[in-house]
Amino acid sequence: MHANLFDRYHHTEGPLHRLEARVKVVLTVAFIVSNALLPDGAWTAFGLGWLLVLAANALSLLGLGFTLKRSLIALPFALAAISSIFSTPGNPLSSFPFLGMELIVTDAGLLRFASILVRSWLSVQAAILLVAVTTFPDLIHALEHLRAPKIITTVIAFLYRYLFVLSDEVIRLLRARQARSATLPPSVSPHFPRKWGERKRGVVWRAKVAGNMVGQLFLRSYERSDRIYNAMLARGYQGQIRTLHPHTLTRRDWTIGALTVLLILSLQLIGR
Amino acid sequence: MPITHPSLPVTMPETCDGDILRVRDLKFNYPDGHAALHGVSFQLCEGDKAALVGPNGAGKSTLMLHLNGILEGRGEIEVMGLRLTRDNLPTIRSMVGLVFQNPDDQLFSPTVFEDVAFGPLHMGLPEDEVRVRVTEALAAVRMSAYADRLSHHLSVGEKKRISIATVLSMRPSLLVLDEPSAGLDPRARRTLIHLLRDLPITMLVSTHDMALVKELFPRTIIMDEGRIVADGLTMEILDDEKLLEAHGLERG
Amino acid sequence: MHPSPLLLHIPDGFLSIIVAVVCWVITASLLAIAIRKTNESLGEKQIPLMGIMAAFIFAAQMINFPVAGGTSGHLLGGALAAILLGPWAAMLVMTAVIAVQGLLFQDGGLVAMGANILNMGLITAAIGYGFHRAVLTQSRRVKLTVAGLAAWTSVMAGALATTLQLWLSGTAKLGIILPAMLTVHALIGLGEAFITVAALGFIMQTRPDLLGESSASALGGKGWILAGIALTMIVILLAPFASTNPDGLERVATDLGFLQSGQSAPFEIIPDYTVPILGGTPLSTVVAGVIGVIVVGLVIGATAIGLRKK
Numbered sequence: 159m160h161a162n163l164f165d166r167y168h169h170t171e172g173p174l175h176r177l178e179a180r181v182k183v184v185l186t187v188a189f190i191v192s193n194a195l196l197p198d199g200a201w202t203a204f205g206l207g208w209l210l211v212l213a214a215n216a217l218s219l220l221g222l223g224f225t226l227k228r229s230l231i232a233l234p235f236a237l238a239a240i241s242s243i244f245s246t247p248g249n250p251l252s253s254f255p256f257l258g259m260e261l262i263v264t265d266a267g268l269l270r271f272a273s274i275l276v277r278s279w280l281s282v283q284a285a286i287l288l289v290a291v292t293t294f295p296d297l298i299h300a301l302e303h304l305r306a307p308k309i310i311t312t313v314i315a316f317l318y319r320y321l322f323v324l325s326d327e328v329i330r331l332l333r334a335r336q337a338r339s340a341t342l343p344p345s346v347s348p349h350f351p352r353k354w355g356e357r358k359r360g361v362v363w364r365a366k367v368a369g370n371m372v373g374q375l376f377l378r379s380y381e382r383s384d385r386i387y388n389a390m391l392a393r394g395y396q397g398q399i400r401t402l403h404p405h406t407l408t409r410r411d412w413t414i415g416a417l418t419v420l421l422i423l424s425l426q427l428i429g430r
Numbered sequence: 431m432p433i434t435h436p437s438l439p440v441t442m443p444e445t446c447d448g449d450i451l452r453v454r455d456l457k458f459n460y461p462d463g464h465a466a467l468h469g470v471s472f473q474l475c476e477g478d479k480a481a482l483v484g485p486n487g488a489g490k491s492t493l494m495l496h497l498n499g500i501l502e503g504r505g506e507i508e509v510m511g512l513r514l515t516r517d518n519l520p521t522i523r524s525m526v527g528l529v530f531q532n533p534d535d536q537l538f539s540p541t542v543f544e545d546v547a548f549g550p551l552h553m554g555l556p557e558d559e560v561r562v563r564v565t566e567a568l569a570a571v572r573m574s575a576y577a578d579r580l581s582h583h584l585s586v587g588e589k590k591r592i593s594i595a596t597v598l599s600m601r602p603s604l605l606v607l608d609e610p611s612a613g614l615d616p617r618a619r620r621t622l623i624h625l626l627r628d629l630p631i632t633m634l635v636s637t638h639d640m641a642l643v644k645e646l647f648p649r650t651i652i653m654d655e656g657r658i659v660a661d662g663l664t665m666e667i668l669d670d671e672k673l674l675e676a677h678g679l680e681r682g
Numbered sequence: 683m684h685p686s687p688l689l690l691h692i693p694d695g696f697l698s699i700i701v702a703v704v705c706w707v708i709t710a711s712l713l714a715i716a717i718r719k720t721n722e723s724l725g726e727k728q729i730p731l732m733g734i735m736a737a738f739i740f741a742a743q744m745i746n747f748p749v750a751g752g753t754s755g756h757l758l759g760g761a762l763a764a765i766l767l768g769p770w771a772a773m774l775v776m777t778a779v780i781a782v783q784g785l786l787f788q789d790g791g792l793v794a795m796g797a798n799i800l801n802m803g804l805i806t807a808a809i810g811y812g813f814h815r816a817v818l819t820q821s822r823r824v825k826l827t828v829a830g831l832a833a834w835t836s837v838m839a840g841a842l843a844t845t846l847q848l849w850l851s852g853t854a855k856l857g858i859i860l861p862a863m864l865t866v867h868a869l870i871g872l873g874e875a876f877i878t879v880a881a882l883g884f885i886m887q888t889r890p891d892l893l894g895e896s897s898a899s900a901l902g903g904k905g906w907i908l909a910g911i912a913l914t915m916i917v918i919l920l921a922p923f924a925s926t927n928p929d930g931l932e933r934v935a936t937d938l939g940f941l942q943s944g945q946s947a948p949f950e951i952i953p954d955y956t957v958p959i960l961g962g963t964p965l966s967t968v969v970a971g972v973i974g975v976i977v978v979g980l981v982i983g984a985t986a987i988g989l990r991k992k
Binding site for chain 3: 164166186187190191193194195228231232235238239241242244245246256259261270274275276277278279280281282285286288289294297307309310312313314315316317318319320321323324325327328331332361362364365366367368369370371372373374375376377379380382383386387390395396397399
Binding site: 293294298315316319320322323382385386388389391393394395396401402 | 495498500520523524528530532534535536537538539540541544547548549551552553557560580581582596597600
């Protein structure tokens with residue numbers, strides 16, 4: 159697989175890229191928490207929150223619409239929230255029967271549904287921007303600095319390094335499956351009647367093939383972990399991972415961080 | 431049946447007393463009982479560049495894993511005059527830089543910098559020293575501009591060179607490489623050859639690439655079925671067609 | 683293309699802050715125990731092993747198989763990971779997978795990540811291992827059958843937990859979403875079960891030692907059987923009851939006060955959104971808001987510190 163399929167970092171080198179990763183993580187989480195805290199229908203605050211997102215987009219030199227284009231990712235989940243239209247107590251607007259239930263649309267319900275969508279839409283844009291302007295290794299360092307347990311950050315670092323290697327293996331396995339199964343239409347293969355056409359097989363058989371692939375992938379991964387362990391031992395690993403702490407907070411980081419926190423707090427004031 | 435060649439005309443430097451590496455009568459059985467090494471003995475001296483050749487399963491990789499104590503067999507290993515024991519494993523490991531065949535196993539960190547820093551960091555060196563070592567090691571493999579690169583963005587040839595840097599940063603006395611030219615395209619292989627030629631360090635390199643052996647290594651050690659069956663000047667060994675044929679090797 | 687096997691990755695915005703924080707606290711506490719336990723059971727090799735296994739689960743989720751009508755079966759992997767690595771290691775592995783999916787691919791939110799880890803990583807691993815631990819000494823056939831059951835149940839439990847969290851957050855109407863989620867995941871769970879069984883069968887045949895008596899897979903305590911049974915009982919009792927009688931559950935939750943507190947922001951617990959000494963001034967609302975934010979921050983901070991100490 160081409161590695162860039164999993165890469166989310168964009169080398170535009172805007173001012174936001176240079177902001178320390180820790181600050182960006184804290185601000186992103188603060189923004190998402192703030193969205194969750196805003197009451198339903200706080201449209202002014204939501205709108206200003208969006209301006210904040212736009213400003214961040216501009217400061218990343220990615221173009222104002224960068225996060226907008228990618229923000230629909232959470233949309234399928236909105237299906238789950240549709241039912242909030244009927245579950246929130248409020249003034250009934252209309253009602254209709256559904257699978258033996260009487261569903262009542264309320265004004266508060268509609269308001270809640272719209273608010274959930276907006277909250278989610280704003281939050282996901284912040285998260286998209288975070289990984290677009292921060293390299294993933296820096297993000298891991300930020301988590302270390304923010305006192306996330308080292309074993310978890312280390313496992314995440316390994317996962318990040320090897321997801322590329324192992325997805326390549328998966329792609330090869332999938333290609334091999336395709337090459338074995340999909341090529342012979344029944345009419346041109348008189349010598350292999352039925353035996354070859356995967357389509358003739360049931361879903362259980364297909365699941366079994368997939369399961370065998372998973373098993374194979376596990377064994378390869380397990381053996382790889384042995385070799386990696388040896389490579390670590392050979393370079394002095396004794397059971398404790400050590401890391402350098404390459405990042406320091408500058409005055410610029412503090413200032414921008416504090417200012418943005420103030421902005422986010424003022425969103426709260428406006429929204430209530 | 432193992433084939434032995436007891437009377438090879440070896441003209442190794444008379445002065446070599448194994449000041450870098452001395453291996454005596456090393457034996458090893460895998461946990462399943464399968465014997466991999468049957469009494470291996472040899473020495474390496476300062477400045478030696480030796481190739482380790484032999485068919486698959488000859489015990490080359492097993493031998494290499496012993497040299498910095500990842501596998502523990504019976505017999506004696508001395509590095510720079512220091513006998514390998516459990517207590518001095520950390521010291522030995524910093525003196526013997528072992529590079530594995532698959533760079534995706536060797537490079538296990540997200541970035542090049544972190545990988546090259548791993549060795550010195552786990553030797554317990556202070557941060558400033560670690561940085562100096564990383565810069566120096568990357569310069570030695572001519573990859574100085576790559577410190578901030580992500581490992582998965584590197585080509586195979588680049589990964590191989592960074593792999594070597596990951597042990598050079600420990601300033602080892604002996605570099606042990608497993609199949610360094612495997613999987614490289616001609617240009618990357620050429621770059622690697624130049625790099626290995628210019629590195630001023632004692633090396634033991636296992637390989638199937640006989641052209642590489644001829645070009646780079648004055649000394650060749652042949653292993654087969656867990657034994658050293660020949661150890662001498664590359665020129666002479668490569669001329670002994672009977673010997674090569676007996677161990678499934680070609681002149682290259 | 684990135685793997686997103688189930689409709690279980692809750693994005694930010696769908697959980698109320700209270701529900702999100704409570705889930706984070708539960709998740710963090712369990713992870714704190716897991717960190718201590720894996721150190722004991724896996725030793726020095728734990729870092730590379732769990733790191734590669736996390737990448738394995740991530741990659742295995744990309745392996746799909748066509749079911750019917752354009753849909754495909756996927757692996758979530760919590761139960762499989764628990765059976766292969768033991769429950770605690772599986773929890774850390776799944777945590778890393780879900781964290782990367784959330785951080786890198788926005789597949790699941792950041793503030794909602796505590797809930798996502800709980801639903802997809804911790805509950806699934808506990809059920810998967812609980813079932814497996816109960817039949818550890820049985821024949822291969824029994825083990826595989828039970829592993830399939832465990833995989834299916836783990837997906838159902840994850841779906842149930844997700845649904846309950848959405849409902850408590852005031853995001854979804856239980857009577858609609860619960861039957862929908864459970865029906866969909868009953869099918870998805872079948873895919874999970876098939877893949878899990880086939881993968882385990884393959885591994886048992888090729889490397890039986892990895893699931894043998896001295897492997898990490900056999901080291902979990904018998905308490906896991908109880909945990910597995912308890913969680914399964916919750917699924918068996920709660921799911922049908924709530925599906926057929928959502929109003930009943932709603933009434934219970936309302937009576938117990940879960941529903942209101944789940945939906946409110948933390949500072950709304952402060953009466954009338956004001957701070958008593960300041961009276962009903964706008965400033966009072968502001969201060970109440972700030973106090974709320976600080977409380978949330980403290981809870982998260984305290985959890986983080988607790989985690990680190992262990």
